[in-house]
Amino acid sequence: MTDVVKYLVSFEVNGESHRRDVDPRLLLVDMLRDDLRLTGTHVGCSTGNCGACTVVLDGKTVKSCCVLAADVEGSRILTIEGMSEGPDQLHPVQEAFVENHGLQCGYCTPGMVLSARQLLESNPSPSEEEIRRGIAGNLCRCTGYVFIVKSIQAAAEATTTDKRPSAEGAEPNP
């Protein structure tokens, strides 16, 4: 066994800068949960299969159990805690999950919501099949996915409707 040589990294989480000397063995998910106390990011498997640990790293969803904390130098990370200002100002995707019973125990929900957000960013009006492909990396043991899909459809509708007034006069809506 080699002695632990710490590694210094600077990164941003939910808009806040951090600088930390990390054990190279530390996984990003454990740093977020244990060091930064951002426990909304969950751990289901630790091996890349369940998606409970999903976060947005430099604009793209990743499974934070497969990323070393030492490897995030210069990165910008968004976790579920950074998605809304607070319980009164939920993100439209969160709002839609609440309204449409898109969660039961809530274990998969942070990852599910971040994957849904990522999908809607690149594809604002996805088909059911595209939604199912978009959340293929997130396992849910409770809902059977039907209400999750419905929630994402509702979020898509809400966001495209929301945008309409400001887009009026600019470009016709396809």
Added chain:
Amino acid sequence: MITESYEFFAPTSVDEALSLLARHGDDAKVLAGGMTLVPIMTLGLTQPAAVVSLNHLSGLDQVQEETDSVAIGARATHHTLETHATVSSHFPLLSEAASSIGDPQIRHRGTLGGSLAHADPAADYPPVMLALGARFVLRSRSGERVVAAGDFFVDLLTTALRADELLTEIRIPKLEPGTGTAATKLHRVEGSFGIVTAAATISGCGRRGKLAVGGVAPIPVLIDLDSHLVEGPSEAAHATIASEVWERSADASPDLTASVEYKRSMARVMARRVIDHAVERAGAKGGQS
């Protein structure tokens, strides 16, 4: 949590990475997307003394069109290959294979080079690389060598890469006009690893082609279709191709998802599907030009 400790390095240039590999040799592991390496370190299945991350290098992640070929940096992600217009226009089967890997999170982070270097027998890329006749650039401090895909895959999870070498680039020769290509996989659900993977290219008005099948042997099986296709893609041709696929997949191993017989039988089915698809695309292209 990973239990065994190791030293972490994040070189900012390829040369620096190569020096680290030269210094640490067999004790070092290269870290690309980490989608395979980090879980197997977490499970304790590999315990390197040094981890050399490629995630802070500049370069090795570009797709570049050249006169006769397309060069893809080893760090290009599955997501890049799935969405890059140069890739999908020249090698539709490669973007198809990339888009069927895992799930969005895996594709955002996992890389072409990482998948090829890991050499899982059921991975999606290896059959595609064989069918396309790709060439891999391997670099070490002592120089560079170019290895054909057919020589790169040596055995189960084993490649021609030496411990001091990096896979830096994948070069794929452009296809002759009128070539149809396709890739497919048999898997249980969206997001799961393939049981059998297959890729094909068909050219010369359906009289020439290559078929590669993964998941049925320690390394993917490449079948030259020319001798089968003398009369074009007839039922008779499909029958002789099916027997060759059956024979060449005798080394398949059973796993949690499938028995040897099932894999061999499905290899024939997947071969037929992927060839039919490539023939159809070759025809469509031929019709247009």
